[in-house]
Amino acid sequence: MSHKLPEEIAEQAREYLAKYVVRKDELKPKERINIPSQEMPAQDPIERGKNLKEVTLGFTAEQARLEAMRCLQCVKNTCVADCPVGIDIPGFIKQIADGDFQGAVDIIKQTSLLPSICGRVCPQESQCQEHCKVGAALKDVDKGVAIGRLERFVADWERASGNVKVPNVKPSTGKKVAVVGSGPAGLVVAADVRREGHNVTIFEAFHKMGGVMRYGIPEFRLPNDIIDQEIDTLRKMGVEFQTNFVVGRTRKLTDLINKDGFDAVFVGTGAGLPYFMGIEGENLVGVFSANEYLTRANLMRAFDKDNSNTPIYSSRNVAVLGGGNVAMDAARMALRLGAEKVYVIYRRTENEMPARKEEIEHAKEEGIEFHFLQNAKRIIGDEDGRVIAMECLRYELGEPDSSGRRRPVEVPNSEFKIIVDTVLVSIGNGSNPLISQTTPEMVVNKWGNIIVDETQKSSVEKIYAGGDIVLGAATVILAMGEGRRAAAAINEQLEKELNKNADL
Amino acid sequence: MSKILHKKQLSQDVFLMRLEAPLIAEERKAGQFIILQTDEDLGERIPLTIADADVNEGSITIIFQVVGKSTKDLSQFNEGDNLPVLVGPLGTPTHIENFGTVVCVGGGIGVAPLHPIAQSLKAAGNNVIIIIGARNKELIILEEEMKSIADEFIVCTDDGSYGRKGLVTEPLKEICERENKPEMAIAIGPPIMMKFCSETTRPYKVFTQVSLNTIMVDGTGMCGGCRVNVGGEVKFVCVDGPEFDGHKVDFDNMMSRLKSYKEFEKKKDHACNMEAEIAKKEAVK
Numbered sequence A: 001m002s003h004k005l006p007e008e009i010a011e012q013a014r015e016y017l018a019k020y021v022v023r024k025d026e027l028k029p030k031e032r033i034n035i036p037s038q039e040m041p042a043q044d045p046i047e048r049g050k051n052l053k054e055v056t057l058g059f060t061a062e063q064a065r066l067e068a069m070r071c072l073q074c075v076k077n078t079c080v081a082d083c084p085v086g087i088d089i090p091g092f093i094k095q096i097a098d099g100d101f102q103g104a105v106d107i108i109k110q111t112s113l114l115p116s117i118c119g120r121v122c123p124q125e126s127q128c129q130e131h132c133k134v135g136a137a138l139k140d141v142d143k144g145v146a147i148g149r150l151e152r153f154v155a156d157w158e159r160a161s162g163n164v165k166v167p168n169v170k171p172s173t174g175k176k177v178a179v180v181g182s183g184p185a186g187l188v189v190a191a192d193v194r195r196e197g198h199n200v201t202i203f204e205a206f207h208k209m210g211g212v213m214r215y216g217i218p219e220f221r222l223p224n225d226i227i228d229q230e231i232d233t234l235r236k237m238g239v240e241f242q243t244n245f246v247v248g249r250t251r252k253l254t255d256l257i258n259k260d261g262f263d264a265v266f267v268g269t270g271a272g273l274p275y276f277m278g279i280e281g282e283n284l285v286g287v288f289s290a291n292e293y294l295t296r297a298n299l300m301r302a303f304d305k306d307n308s309n310t311p312i313y314s315s316r317n318v319a320v321l322g323g324g325n326v327a328m329d330a331a332r333m334a335l336r337l338g339a340e341k342v343y344v345i346y347r348r349t350e351n352e353m354p355a356r357k358e359e360i361e362h363a364k365e366e367g368i369e370f371h372f373l374q375n376a377k378r379i380i381g382d383e384d385g386r387v388i389a390m391e392c393l394r395y396e397l398g399e400p401d402s403s404g405r406r407r408p409v410e411v412p413n414s415e416f417k418i419i420v421d422t423v424l425v426s427i428g429n430g431s432n433p434l435i436s437q438t439t440p441e442m443v444v445n446k447w448g449n450i451i452v453d454e455t456q457k458s459s460v461e462k463i464y465a466g467g468d469i470v471l472g473a474a475t476v477i478l479a480m481g482e483g484r485r486a487a488a489a490i491n492e493q494l495e496k497e498l499n500k501n502a503d504l
Numbered sequence B: 001m002s003k004i005l006h007k008k009q010l011s012q013d014v015f016l017m018r019l020e021a022p023l024i025a026e027e028r029k030a031g032q033f034i035i036l037q038t039d040e041d042l043g044e045r046i047p048l049t050i051a052d053a054d055v056n057e058g059s060i061t062i063i064f065q066v067v068g069k070s071t072k073d074l075s076q077f078n079e080g081d082n083l084p085v086l087v088g089p090l091g092t093p094t095h096i097e098n099f100g101t102v103v104c105v106g107g108g109i110g111v112a113p114l115h116p117i118a119q120s121l122k123a124a125g126n127n128v129i130i131i132i133g134a135r136n137k138e139l140i141i142l143e144e145e146m147k148s149i150a151d152e153f154i155v156c157t158d159d160g161s162y163g164r165k166g167l168v169t170e171p172l173k174e175i176c177e178r179e180n181k182p183e184m185a186i187a188i189g190p191p192i193m194m195k196f197c198s199e200t201t202r203p204y205k206v207f208t209q210v211s212l213n214t215i216m217v218d219g220t221g222m223c224g225g226c227r228v229n230v231g232g233e234v235k236f237v238c239v240d241g242p243e244f245d246g247h248k249v250d251f252d253n254m255m256s257r258l259k260s261y262k263e264f265e266k267k268k269d270h271a272c273n274m275e276a277e278i279a280k281k282e283a284v285k
């Protein structure tokens, strides 16, 4: 896809909108399908490779309304069924088409708390948008209604309007709930529990709130001020924050209940322990987990080389191993930190890449080279133990495995070398070990993920869990969904306790 | 946020600080560390072992050496100032029991983390031999504190300006050669010193525990920056350590990894020398 100037996109949308808006309620399905699908305006690909500013600029109001008019308002809406939190998608889209943006936000917020975030980071092409009837009719998922971009548009509109509504909080019940971890799961629990009038304290190990959204996902994809705003809303609701607090170490998990008087605890500590490949040369200087690299650049501000005390490796040629969102973020961050060449090395083909499609496309536009059906065999260092090259192997697709994906198999004697000075490993994460290490009574599976029942309750009384610590590395929206369920169960537990006290 | 209750300069580059941290003081055990930052936005995460704690006062003691920009920034904090970021206690505590005779070897600033461990070992009933060493007399720290714990106490300096002249590995070797050799050794200090202590005890099969101070970011097992090779396996110092079997640690790899950012450090040092020069000129004006 070639880059179109934002002004050009906006101008076209104005023209089309003028044409369709007069009969917006009478349009036939055929006509709706034929409204051109709106392209996301973006920063110039070369320019943006040098800055951390958000890549995508967001729809204009005209674009949003046009895109919304493409929706057929299906009765059997497959999009809603594929949304992990069941947002009333045709409902909010209708409001946008009518120009009632506040109405749209209100509908979304009934089910999703963080629309400006989800609109940006959800893998829509494999969720709501995957089975959109418009996309199906045009035989192209990308041409389905751009649900995520519309969601983002109205959420941004609300923020820009300056009157984001702070949810109502019921009178205090005197109950106390601890939330461990400030990722999307934890934030959602905090909001839902606080609304019922219970006191909530979020404990976060890092010095800043937001979890992966803060330290992992870069600003060029999810600006920090969006997270700040969400945290601020929680603060206005009366949620308390304890940063620099590692539950399990600073305080035992069960002590929060036994000593500090919390009535329930939610554990949303996220993924941990990055996997390495177990190949020769993996501990050489210049090999980093994508997590470390991104945390330095994002949370520790190493991108700001002149001012941050946290160093980041200076690289010319970077190989990124993996094909997920994390790999895309690491590759694009390396580029922004000044690398001349960035290669993404992936064992399978583009079709199997788990990353969001938009990120892959953006990465390509920015000049990142994709090497499919290849994998690292060993990393080669110089006499000081610094990376100078990597030996790779070629793969081909063989028989499908249990997940239905064709398994990549090594091509014998296909070794070849590439010159790199930095290797960013992004092949997944294990679970965060701290809670299970320090809470022996908590039942976890063999990967260290906390085992919960259908209400997110763990094996320990009054302790709930959700998000990546339960699911393994998953997504923001799944973490939020689990948070919602846990909050409902916590509210129910507390309500029962309150009623019991009232009966006495 | 944590208030600096007390600050003392122990030698030219070495400082002691007592920090207000009631929860950490209550939970910490020997062998654990904290991470701090001197600036919430732009500071680096500095891991430091907890040298001591006072539950009544709700404080912990850290001892650090100025080695780069970040530790220099830290040394410029004074009593009454607040450190914006302090988190801990991190890492797995030292396993303490009555082993019999334990020889504790501390090199330079490594004496600070060794102190609480030696204390706990003594309290558990061990016969504690302590060897401390430094480049010169100036750099010997916590001598009195260590002496008061030790059943046998040896000080060495590289240049002979105090105590025995020579490296700590020499008395360590002699002790291993004794008829009733120690059950265990603990060595904490610069990586090269821990490496040679481990090499010294290896032929005598004296189990030797070392405490590694690698580069760290989160300190909770999320980033993998602290990884080391121990007996052919990748271990994360912040959650699996910081203590490991010195006979299994790949020190050479660890030392090269510690130099990952040497160019960056040089640049920053250069920058702060320049700042100092500018400040001097300003002062003259």
Ligand SMILES: Cc1cc2nc3c(=O)[nH]c(=O)nc-3n(C[C@H](O)[C@H](O)[C@H](O)COP(=O)(O)OP(=O)(O)OC[C@H]3O[C@@H](n4cnc5c(N)ncnc54)[C@H](O)[C@@H]3O)c2cc1C
Residues within 6 Å of the ligand: A121, A122, A123, A180, A181, A182, A183, A184, A185, A186, A203, A204, A205, A206, A210, A211, A212, A213, A216, A217, A218, A245, A246, A247, A248, A268, A269, A270, A271, A294, A325, A326, A329, A356, A432, A434, A435, A466, A467, A468, A469, A473, A474, A475, A476, A477, A479, B220
């Ligand atoms: C680089 C990157 C890019 C990604 N891109 C996408 C994307 O585009 N779309 C998408 O949907 N998903 C994406 N993901 C995945 C998504 O971010 C996670 O699935 C989601 O954040 C999980 O949320 P969570 O609430 O479970 O935990 P997290 O967001 O991991 O937050 C957990 C928090 O708990 C804190 N914590 C851990 N242990 C303790 C403790 N003992 N005490 C106190 N606090 C503790 C951590 O410091 C952290 O802040 C990405 C992940 C990464 C790493």
Ligand code: SF4
Residues within 6 Å of the ligand: A070, A071, A072, A073, A074, A077, A078, A079, A080, A089, A090, A093, A131, A132, A133, A134, A144, A145, A147
């Ligand atoms: S499937 Fe597509 S066209 Fe149908 S309601 Fe959902 S967004 Fe609209």
Ligand code: FES
Residues within 6 Å of the ligand: B215, B216, B217, B218, B219, B220, B221, B222, B223, B224, B225, B226, B227, B236, B237, B238, B239
């Ligand atoms: S410091 Fe990040 S995993 Fe140990």
